[in-house]
Amino acid sequence: MVVEVKDLSIYYFTLNGVVRAVEKVSFNIEKGEWLTFVGESGSGKSTVAYGIINLVPSPGRITGGQVLFEGKDLTKLSPEELKEIRGKEISMVFQDPMTSLDPLRKVGDQIAEVMIEHGVDEKEALKRAKELLRSVNVPEDRIDYYPHQLSGGQRQRIIISMAMAFHPKLLIADEPTTALDVIVQDSIMDLLDALKEKGTSIFFITHDISLAVERSDRMGIMYAGKLVEIGKVDQIIENPHHPYTQALFASTPDLWVDKKISSIPGFPPDLRNPPPGCRFYPRCSVFQSKDELKKVCDVVEPQMVEVENSHFVACHLYR
Ligand SMILES: Nc1ncnc2c1ncn2[C@@H]1O[C@H](COP(=O)(O)OP(=O)(O)O)[C@@H](O)[C@H]1O
Ligand code: SF4
Ligand SMILES: [Mg+2]
Structure with missing residues (x-):
């Protein structure tokens, strides 16, 4: 295992309130694997990426949890120790390359x-x-x-x-191809693949599910600051368990070629005041249709459970 993220929470302390952007997120990145996080804009993907390398921009701060990189907790290292790791053992590629280049x-x-x-x-x-x-x-x-x-x-x-x-152990790529046309996008993905072939683990972030499916070994789905499902790509695509994952896929034309496209009703919550219990409950059709879930989903936070080998879901349907 290259990285072990445990119960990571990251808040932005703004003048208008505390944005609970990432809440108790846990996952691992294995050596030489490609892990992709998908989720709508604002779901906390970039904040997780910044959290891993302990570079959360102000007014953000890691408020809890650990990021173990080869056993060292990166949330506890000094700026000098982090500088030694960043760029050499962990590299980053962002959506806008100009943020990393001196003009x-x-x-x-x-x-x-x-x-x-x-x-x-x-x-x-x-x-x-x-x-x-x-x-x-x-x-x-x-x-x-x-x-x-x-x-x-x-x-x-x-x-x-x-x-x-430096043949980094981990490359974090946050929407690196979003601003590029499809052909260039493909060639950038090929470069990341080549890095992976040499043993680098890839943590890739995208809002584009078809891009996530293409090259990844595993994928995670984020909703409103929470990781709601994670597993091997085949498991997630063939057998999505979380009602949000199912709704997200049903709203993605590329994946659902012969099925009816349906958008998810409502909007993601304001993360200054997220819903109690499951953050998806106000939009969840399953919650609305099952009486036994009332007073559960809107009160108790669902924990991750393993529904099949290496496939985890945080939803009260699978307790
Ligand atoms: N610098 C910031 N100050 C305040 N809130 C922020 C800041 N950056 C991100 N956020 C908030 O944190 C949440 C997660 O954002 P982000 O990690 O950028 O999501 P994603 O990358 O999935 O689009 C959003 O609600 C966003 O508005
Ligand atoms: S925990 Fe309840 S509200 Fe949340 S996704 Fe599962 S069924 Fe829906
Ligand atoms: Mg982002």
């Missing part, structure tokens, strides 16, 4: 800098930077370009090349 410096220098920071000498680092560019199919002469002279796809490749500099 005023040549990309070659920026790739080399990642290595220099971790002790590689300058000449060697620049040589490696060229090799890395080639390995992500960016022409070597781009080493002297500034970020704005490159396309969005090339910029994202450059971020991935930085991640590849």
Whole structure:
């Protein structure tokens, strides 16, 4: 196991109230596996990603739980210790590559800098930077370009090349292809696959279920700050258990080719004041149709239970 996330909670302490963005989320990432989290916008996916590397932006803060990376709790490390791990053992790719690139410096220098920071000498680092560019199919002469002279796809490749500099144990990719067209998107996914082939675990985040299904080994579904279901991709796709997962799939045209598409009624809750018990109950058709669930779902928080080997669901239907 590379990462073990235990009961992770992350809140944003805003002037308008406390946003309970991630609440008691637990999961593992195994060595060399590709785990994808899906969920609607605002469900807490990015916050989980920031939480893993202990980089939650202000006014956010980890309020509980642990992130064990090879046995070390990353929530307890000093900024210096974290810096040593980030970029080398854990790399990150975000939706907008410009957030990770300095617009005023040549990309070659920026790739080399990642290595220099971790002790590689300058000449060697620049040589490696060229090799890395080639390995992500960016022409070597781009080493002297500034970020704005490159396309969005090339910029994202450059971020991935930085991640590849050290064969990280974990790569966190938060919607890395959302801003790119489909063909470029595919080539970026291929690069991530190549990293996985070399033993890197991938934690991938997307709101696009068809993208999640394509390459992942396992997938998790987030709703309103909670992880509601997690398992192998086949298990989840063929046999979704959580009413939210079922509703989400039923509202996804690509997955449900011959079935009727139906949108989920209502809206996700305001995370400053989430519903008690199961956060999905106000929208759950199962809850509304079964009397025995009344006074349970809207009061008691459902815990994760294993419904089949390595397939977990948090819903009172499966107690
Ligand atoms: N900097 C912030 N300040 C206040 N609330 C935030 C901040 N970032 C995210 N949130 C809130 O946290 C929740 C989860 O957001 P996020 O993790 O970005 O979700 P996702 O990545 O699934 O779209 C949302 O309710 C969002 O409004
Ligand atoms: S716990 Fe109850 S309200 Fe929540 S998804 Fe399950 S049945 Fe629906
Ligand atoms: Mg996000």
